[in-house]
Amino acid sequence: MNGLIFEALKRxxxxxGVTYRELAERMGVSEPTVKRIFHERNCKLDRLMEICAAAAVELENVLGSMNRGPGPVNHIAPEIERKLAGRPALLFVFVMLSEKFTPEGIMRSQGLSEASMFLYLRDLEELGLVALGRGLSARLLIETPIQWNFEGxxxxxxxxxxxxxxxxxITHIDKEATFVSFSRRMRPETAEMVRREAEDLADRAKLLAHHDQHTTPEDGLTGYKWTFAFGATPFEAIMPIGPHPRDAGATANDRAAKARRPMPA
Incomplete structure (x- = not known):
């Protein structure tokens, strides 16, 4: 049996978030049996269908995603980034296309006319980022996922x-979004553990999204954004506390210097 099937199953x-142990329990077999099947990458069709049923996934969807793993990240050429920087709307159209939005989906989301959508697509084609097809169809010429240069x-x-x-x-908490913000003192080792766990969760979210995008019709998908920041808190930069207004010893220059204190690199 094609080993790619088992790679897709593992993804x-x-x-x-299903472990081999959980899969074995659902199938009524031992964990070593499940591990052996995945190690040997071979089993009868009825066993494969049993695995899919236990994992709550359709075999057809697994077969359809065999060759569509997340893959390596790709980069945009610096000169193209500079051109996109001067045209925010064009950048945002490209970002949405790279996130698997169709041109029609972008039009609905942004309230754009067909004429505007076509012009944006044509501009992206001139930059070598997409290839136009018939109507409003466009094919990305840059493989996803894309690693953007946040220092550019x-x-x-x-x-x-x-x-x-x-x-x-913040304005849509408990309705359409989750927002968590707090400050705590902890050991650097604990902070590193938290950071790794957050990155693991982000990776899992990307895998889940990748799976959904290849197994769910376009009208069944909704765009979600993950923004996470975690680090040693630069209190003096984000929560500056200047001299008390009645502090006679503080000079105007002291207050001005405090106000101009830059964010740490």
Missing amino acids: TLKAK PLRPLFEMTNKNFVGWA
Whole structure:
């Protein structure tokens, strides 16, 4: 049996958070049996269907995603990034296309006319980022996922979109978004453990999204954004406390210097 099937199955199990032990319990077999099947990458069709049923996934969907793993990240050429930096709307159209939105989906989301959508697609084609097809169809010429350069010319736009998203999330708590913000003192080793766990959760979310995008019709998908920041808190930069107004010993220069204190690198 094609080993790619088992690679796709393993991706599906990881995305769903199902362990070999849990799969074995659902199938009524031992964990070593499940491990052996995946190690040998071979079993009868009825056993394969049993595995899919236990994992709550259709075999057809597994077969359809065999050659569509997340793959390596790709980068946008610096000169293209500079051009996109000067045209935020064009960048956002490309970002949505790279997130598997169809042109029609972008039109519905943004309230764009067909003429505007076509013009954006044509501009992206001129940059070598998409190839236009018939009507409003377009094929990405850059493989996804894309690793954006957060230290390049696009940084101000990414900062703006994340700040906008955080502001939106705060006003939509318990309705359409989750927002958590707190400060705690902890050991650096504990912080590193928290950081790794958060990154693992982000990786799992990407796998789940990848699975959904290849197994769910377009009209059954909704765009979600994950923004996570964690680090040693620069209190003096984000929560500055200047001299008390009645502190006679503080000079105007002291207050001005405090106000101008830059964010740490």
